[in-house]
Amino acid sequence: MNILFFAQIKDAAGMDRMDLTVAGQPDTAQLWSHLCEALPLLQPYRQSTRLAKNGEYAGADTRFCNQDEVALIPPVSGG
Amino acid sequence: MIIEVQITPQPIPDFVPREPFLGLAGARVEFSGLVRELENSQTITALEYEAYASMAERQIRHILVRLSERHECLAARVIHRVGWVPVGEPAIQVVLWARHRDAAFQTLMGFMDLLKADVPIWKTKSRPAPVLGSPSPKPTPSTQSHPTLSLDEARKTIQSQIQPVDTVETTLANALGFILRAPLQATEDYPPCNRSTRDGYAVLLDDHSKTFRVVDSLSASDWRPRELKPGETVRVATGTALPCEHLQVLMQETVQEVQEVQDHEKCIRPITRDGELNLQRRGGDYRCGDVLAPSGAQIHSGILALLASTGLTRPKVSRRIKILHFTTGDEVAQPGEAPRPGQVRDCNSSLIQGWIKKIPSELWHYHLPEDFERAREAVMTRASRFHQSDLVLISGGASVGATDFAQKLLEWLGFEIVFNRLSLRPGAPMIFGRMKGRIGFGLPGNPLSHLACWHALVDVALSGLAGLAPVEFQEGILGMDVDAGDGRRETLWPAYCQPLNGRLHLTPLGWNCSGDVSCLATTNALLRIPAGTRKFAAGDTIGFLPITP
Incomplete structure (x- = not known):
């Protein structure tokens, strides 16, 4: 799946996207585990960061697959 | 509900589109969220915004649709800017149309709260303001690259960044040369x-009596209305x-005076x-409400006379433009000094002194030492002038030589550099920067570069600040x-x-390089030779730009 990084996470990761391949259809908690395993520096952001799937916020029950665009949304500050 | 959403790096225009629901909407509520000078207790000059644009747009729509279920609005337009937004400029603009104001206000309040919670847009960086008069961090060399612009692109870019300065009321005695900021509109008929x-005799228009009795005699200053009967006349000057109405005046030379x-x-x-x-009819010259001179007109003697004629003795005009001009470089001596070997006398400051006379302005000129640190210290001592200025000009040091620090100085002063190179000869290394309430130029130091860059570019800014239309290119033979x-490059030829x-006849003048000065005596146009x-x-x-020498 196509993982997108923004704002402070983008700065910390030093990139604005990465590819991640997962088996099956993980839910949000499982996807976080995959993400932190692939990029351990994401761990501190997990509490405050929401996931979005294809442009919509994901809930706890949302299932993800390899075709999805997943964005990590740290606390927003627009306006 | 009609929803329009834009996530854009462009400045948000001030105008609001025409009512989409003429007659249906009873309320239009507009909100602009501006970048403030203070961010996390630090004085800044700009904020950078980043967005996950596709999702941000979708979230904004969701929020508006959700809110409209509770407070019915007819339409909404939301623009959020991304990239660097200077202090004082809007980062977001929201316009809502509704049948009643309650719905529009409620939607606006709810929308802004939800935007700040759910829409994936972030303030990512801020640009600190320089602290003049105290030790300052070393300027970081600009790493941002800017595209090389054509002359037309540069003129358009400058125009898009300029707002006219505030208006003031002036008196007729002081108004000459100022730019009107409200139309000169007649408040009564004239005459x-x-x-x-x-000089002659006023009689009724269709009165063909053989003899007319003179019933009154009026001088030019008399005002004695009366009706005339057939066979009556009034002596007039x-x-x-x-x-009264329906009269004609028989010329004195065409009548014979007799005594009954x-x-x-x-x-x-x-x-x-x-x-x-x-006779001249009431309102025959102008009628009440006629615009006699538009906003943006420069007050010359004729307009001054009309201001007097209409009794508008306190016209609204642009205030004086305040210009801070630095000359740089050890290669120039002051005009009153004997140049050392290798030096020439500074003539740029004299050129600029003359050119700014076009509009009412105030000019402060200082020469800066060649060393950047010493130049910076010299600028610090002029900090109060800098804070008053509308326009900062640096003559020389615009190129890439070891001692060329115009861009560094502008950046240190807090300017955001918009462009720093043009496809133009002379005048390629021309720098243009902007910040809240102020714009800055770094002009290449040679006099002919000054001539070209001033008239083709700085003048656009100066005119814009004053509320005057820029001088445009014309055609001649x-x-x-x-x-x-x-x-390769466009050339502006004296x-x-x-x-x-x-027809306008143009004679090209001889010049070898942009350091030449003799042709300044006769140049009154710049020929435009396209790339x-x-x-x-x-x-x-051929196209040319007329200039006032």
Whole structure:
């Protein structure tokens, strides 16, 4: 799946996207585990960061697959 | 509900589109969220915004649709800017149309709360303001690259960044040369009454009596209205207010004055009569409400006379433009000094002193040492002037030499550099920067570069600040062949323009390099030789920019 990084996470990761391949259809908690395993520096952001799937916020029950665009949304500050 | 959403790096325009629901909407609520000077207790000059644009747009729509279920709005337009947004400029603009104001206000409040919670847009960086007068961090060399602009692109870019300065009321005694910021509109008809244009006798228009009895005699300053009967006339002078409607004035030369014997009354007998009315009607020159000079007109003697005529003795005009000018470089001596070997005298400051006379302005000029740190210290001592200025000019040091620090200095002062290179000869290393309430230029130091850059570019900014339209390119006829010698860049070639046989005739003047000065004596136009064209022949039509030497 196509993982997108923004704002402070983008700065910390030093990139604005990465590819991640997962088996099956993980839910949000499982996807976080995959993400932190692939990029351990994401761990501190997990509490405050929401996931979005294809442009919509994901809930706890949302299932993800390899075709999805997943964005990590740290606390927003627009306006 | 109609929803329009834009996530854009462009500045948000001030205008609000025409009502989409003319007659249906009873309320339009507009909100702009501006970048403030203080961010996390630090003084800044700009904030950078980043967005996950596709999702941000979708979230904004969701929020508006959700809110409209509770507070019915007809339409919404939301623009959020991304990238660097200077202090004082809007980062977001929301416009809502609704049948009633309650719905629009409620939606706006709810929308902004939800936007700040759910829409994936972030403030990512801030640009700190320099602290003048105290030790400052070393300027970081600019790493941002800027595209090389054409002259037209540069002129458009400058125009898009300029807002006219505040307006002030002035007096007639001081108004000459200022730029009107409200139309000069007549508040009454002129002339205010029907007036005679001849010395003579006013009679009823269709009265063909053989003899007229003179019932009154009026001078130009008299105002004595009365009705006339057939056979009656009133003696009038040129400019006299006529006593009633439906009159004509018989010229004094066309009547014979006679004395009626029985009652000693003075009478006249027309000798000849033509159809001339010999009068100027009320409002015949201008009517109440007519615009006699538009906003943006520069007040010359004629406009001054109209201000006087209409009684508008406190016209609203742009205030004086405040210009801070630094010359740089050890290679120039002051005009009163004897140049050391290798030096030439500074003539740029004299050029600029003359050019800014075009509009009312105040100029502070200082020469800066060649070393950047010392120059910075010299600027610090002028901090109060800097804070008052609308326009900061640095002559010289615009190029990439070891001692060329114009860009570094502008950046240190807090300017955001918009462009720093043009495809133009002379004048390629021209720098343009902006910050809240102020713009800055770094002009290449040679006098002919100054000539070209000032008239083609700085003048656009100066005019814009004053609320005056910029001078535009015109066309004329070339008097002799010209070979620009550089097909790659556009060239602005000094020339002398004069009217000849009803056309503008342009004579190219000789120059070898942008350091030449002798042609400044006669240059009153800049020929425009586009990139890709080198030669023009005598008789060709050619574009040029008229300039005031």
